[in-house]
Amino acid sequence: MLCHSRFVQSRFKLSRLKQFSLKQCLRLLALLLCGFAGALPAADDHAVILLYHHVSASTPPSTSVTPDQFRQHLDYLHSNGYQVLALDDLLDRLMAGKTVPENSVVITFDDAYESIYSQAAPLLEELGWPYTVFLASEPLDNKTRGYLSWQQARELRGRGASFAPHSVTHAYLARRQKEESEAAWQRRISWEIDENRARLKAELGAAGNSFAYPFGEYNAAMKALLQARKLYGLAQQSGAVGHHTDPRQIPRFPMATGYADMERFKVAINSRPLPVLEETLAAPGAASSGSVLTLRLAAGDYREQGLGCFTAAGEPLQLVAQAALTYQLQLPPSQPGRNKINCTAPALSGRSEFFWHSYLWLDY
DSSP states (O other): OOOOHHHHHHHOOGGGGGGSOHHHHHHHHHHHHHHHHHHSOOEESEEEEEEEOEEOSSSOGGGEEOHHHHHHHHHHHHHTTOEEOOHHHHHHHHHTTOOEETTEEEEEEESOBHHIIIIIHHHHHHHTOOEEEEEOHHHHHTTOTTBOOHHHHHHHHHTTEEEEEOOSSOOOTTSOOTTOOHHHHHHHHHHHHHHHHHHHHHHHSOOOSEEEOGGGOOOHHHHHHHHHTTOEEEOSSSOOEETTSOTTSBOOEEOOTTSOSHHHHHHHHTOEEOOEEEEEEOTTSSSOTTOEEEEEEOOOSBOGGGOEEEETTOOEEOOEEEETTEEEEEOOOOOSEEEEEEEEEEBTTSSSOEEEEEEEEEEO
16 A cells, blocks of 8 residues: 555544544554654664764874764764664663664763863764763762863763763773782672762762773673673674673774774774674683684674684684584684684675674783
């Protein structure tokens, strides 16, 4: 049936419905519903979360985009019809298996730097877009130069920003201190999470349902602590978020000098989540050089023959098929600290989109 919405709007008024038979009213209702359905936005099963730190030309390039770059990013999203959503709303919907609007994006900031207030917030407010700031409370409590003040944070929250915990001290939480026992480490990390959330609630009235790992570093024990508190865990590694994403290992595309040009930005916001159902390590045990990683995937709109995994430097790794949609690879030599590999596959749709999954491990 064709939807003659203009005909319906011009010919019929609510006050005249009583003149029609039941059959005519039902037909009219069908026409109206058809017209509304045609106006509904397309739905999707994934989104992209962007991660910023400084928005400044005078701060460390490794954690900064310039104000001009940030404006270019927002202009592109606005001009091309991307839907900027609130973080917790997006995650609640995806983790419940629900759909989100097509081309959904979330904007986040880590560390609560002052440039969010002076540079980023005015641009976001012009567009009426929500965003989330992950805040470590100690720098604000100590009035550390270069960070937001609590008053500025309250003002931004009143203007539409959301704030979420990022620990108290912003220390390397996944690393045990010298001679620190497992029990002592658990108490310390629990305090970092709980005290940070308490400070946010006391100063801003809310703490959200997400926690961003400082430096993007996490391990199984940290994920368990967040799970016990029913918090999402946001990482700092490339990839999109979807129905199969681990809720304690949510990827975000970092935006910083060298990784914030428009070509890379377009790749990021058009990425899709590689549907990894399970990732497991074989001998020698904990992730390290030579560990064998097994990835079990779900079927999807990606070209399986184009699947490839790469080191952080872009060097290809050998993938060995074990069964249908199951692959093994050997982790490359580790560097001290944070290590990762990226696995990608082109979309079957023919568009310049890639399914993406990042695997991270720590070597201390």
